[in-house]
Amino acid sequence: MSFLELKDLRIHFPTDDGLVKSVDGLSFSLERGKTLGIVGESGSGKSVTSLGILGLHKGGRAQIGGEIWLDGEELVAADAEHVRTLRGKKMAMIFQDPLSAMHPFYTVGAQIIEAYRIHNDVSKKVARKHAIEMLGRVGIPQPDRRVDSYPHEFSGGMRQRAMIAMALSCDPELLIADEPTTALDVTVQAQILDLMRDLQRDFNAALIIITHDLGVVAELSDDILVMYGGKCVEYGTAEDIFERPEHPYTWGLLGSMPRLDRERTERLLPIKGSPPSLINVPSGCAFHPRCVFEDRTAGKGSSLVPELVETEGGHLVRCHLPRDQRRSIWENEIKPNLEAS
């Protein structure tokens, strides 16, 4: 069994307006030292998935089903108190907005020390030394002084570094980063991405990076999972997703994005419509109202939920179109349009 394995994970929230199926049957696995990128638009269920793995929906109104196996241990049925002891030590999270994720009343050092001492039976002095070491490790200048700074005294990039130091302080084996660079400027984003790449290599952790930015995903990920309407629509290696994508939604994402590494195209090729509300997920394939190729599925698009099927060597696609047709559409109709004429 893999280090992390999700089997048919379902996280549903009952609301006054109906059942919100934020995550609806998600399965994937991840090994130590590997990076999985989860891509999707707002409301696709990517953040709910990450909080679900950390066990942060426990005790709330969420209805959680399926299985999450972390290093041979099942977490969905596990006791909330037990999962709490794993958080920080075994798995940790880097949040999007470090200013709201850190406590403004406590110094950065105090927050790292607290987390470290919960999981390690050490004196304050030893923990403080460890905090300084971690801050230095993530590239904060003069860590022995900055350890006593408050979060507001840090710039955005430094805060995100401190946040990473905090997440790594207990040497977690699974690290989840939810939009870790979205709030940052592009030059700082590049620094943070480099840092995450280096640290992951040193710590040999399993990394899940959640983002809407395909560029960020391409920089870091070994494997990529594309989510739409709470389901995985395509899964494969980074090369699979960027060079031979087979799902119309993935094509749409690639066409929507202006790219600096190619000649400028005259027009972007957006996806029509907007992402579905999770209360009212379209029948059949959730993507069918926005899909350009829906008319080629002989009516199956709106009536039948397609299965996630392997097309080749671990590359999974959830689409009604037959494989050969998908490939020929990509080669002949999509790919040429993505490259400037």
Added chain:
Amino acid sequence: MSEPLLSVQGLEKHFPVTKGLLQRQVAAVKAVDGVSFEVRKGETLGLVGESGCGKTTTGRLITRLIEPTGGKIVFEGNDITHMSQGKMRPLRRDVQMIFQDPYSSLNPRHTVGAIVGAPFRIQGIKTEQGVKKAVQDILELVGLNPEHYNRYPHEFSGGQRQRIGIARTLALKPKLIIADEPVSALDVSIQAQVVNLLEDLQNELDLTYVVIAHDLSVVRHISDRVAVMYLGKLVELADRKSLYESPMHPYTNALLSAVPIPDPKRRVERERIRLQGDVPSPLNPPPACRFHTRCWKAQEICKTVEPPLQKLAPGHEVACHFPENAPAAAAEAAPAAV
């Protein structure tokens, strides 16, 4: 070359920092500090830079939403720098703004009809078949259903709301539109829809845009010319092709190389320039060349003499002592092979 629609000369905005009971001014945030550029009729000028570089302030100065502390703004030959509210009003028809956040820029208690119709009411404009018809025509133009007239903003998705904002902007057929991060709050697939819409509207209505954005790929896609700002200064201004293919300012180079490329094959071979640290505070910017604290080419002169914005190739201006990709006889402005 067509005539400039808007011309900005040495534009300055210093926000005072006050202290104590008497509110004495102790310092100033030099948000925009001597910026000059022209916007030609029918073109799109992209304004890029990191947060705190003054790009949004520049946009708000041009629209006269805030009062400049120095410099000159000339619109269609008229100096509007310190024009009074009353005199500005008729001009507001011609200069409009698209805002970043479609959730906070629309009044939640007004219907779409009231929001898009407001410019007509405020400017006292009579339309032939009534305001309602005019509003519905505009809604159709931006890709919304005319029947949405009586709905409220909360009934729409982010992309649709941004279309409502664009409809309001277009209501009075402006000549110049300042778009401040028009797509950054939207999902990827919706971003592309709005970018295409902006381009279509420009072609149809002969609009001139100043697009303020931090996303360099979006800016390349929509702009004809691009201006790069750093800490309140313009560091480079060029047409799209030369700026992206042969940037001269080290900062522009660094910005471009920091953009993540959606191509997993390229992540190994790609040569990157990594800037150290963050943007310094505009409260206390570095002297002379403001970029010298992060620049890998910086020498003594960069710390003492401020480089002027110079034209080193046709249509390509840069403020740097040691520009890259510069033609050999730079001072003579020899034609560069771009």
